[in-house]
Amino acid sequence: MTSATPFLMFQGGVAREAMELYTSLFDDGEIVSADTYGADGPGPEGTVMRAHFRLAGQDFFASDSFVTHAFDFTPSLSIWIQCETEEQLTRLFDALAEGGQPMMPLGGYGFSDRFGWVNDRYGVSWQLNLGGVAAA
Template sequence: MKATPFLMFQGDAAGALALYRAAFADFEELLLQEHPEGPQAGQVAMARIRVGGLEIMLYDSPPVHAFTFTPATSIFIECDDEAQLRALAETLGEGGGVMMPIGNYGFSSLFTWLADRFGVSWQLNLK
């Protein structure tokens, strides 16, 4: 058995892939399939990536939904050093929102919680 986070976008999956490629030094694109024709031509039919050892699936949903991402579910990244955490926070946070700015919160000497510009929530923690 294997569990994999599955992120559903509304036409923004390619933009999210570009952001994650820019943010993560260890980004791996395992699969990218685009819709060849129709109203979704060029949008992501299915993608699989790996960041920080975690495989994530992404796609653009054909039907439009009234729901989107929520901070109640986030991807938790343990960073190797402060520079890595700050670089990830800067890249992922551009155009997004910050729930907890970079700081010492007692449970961690350096932590931040943010949403990227697509609404995906990320918690970045210094090991």
């Protein structure tokens, strides 16, 4: 093996929209590449066949599924973000919670003085932590 990269499969043709939100929230966020389906499919024209984006130095892949599945994202797998400032933590939490579902509001918990967990509007789960406490 040479690498392991998280791959996010979106339903409903929102992969590009989600990547644009995510990359706008991080100073180094960028969509590296995005291949889309053409008029001859098999997915709807213009939807993401496979994309590569980067957040906080971490590479991700994404796609729009043209098949409707009986499953979606689950919070049992989340993206952990270690924030450096209170402002960064609050900004990310608020942006990701807009249209989403806060699961643990920003607060002090036994494992962290300042932490929040949110499912964003696309169903992707994010754990946001301030300070030096590592993921358990």
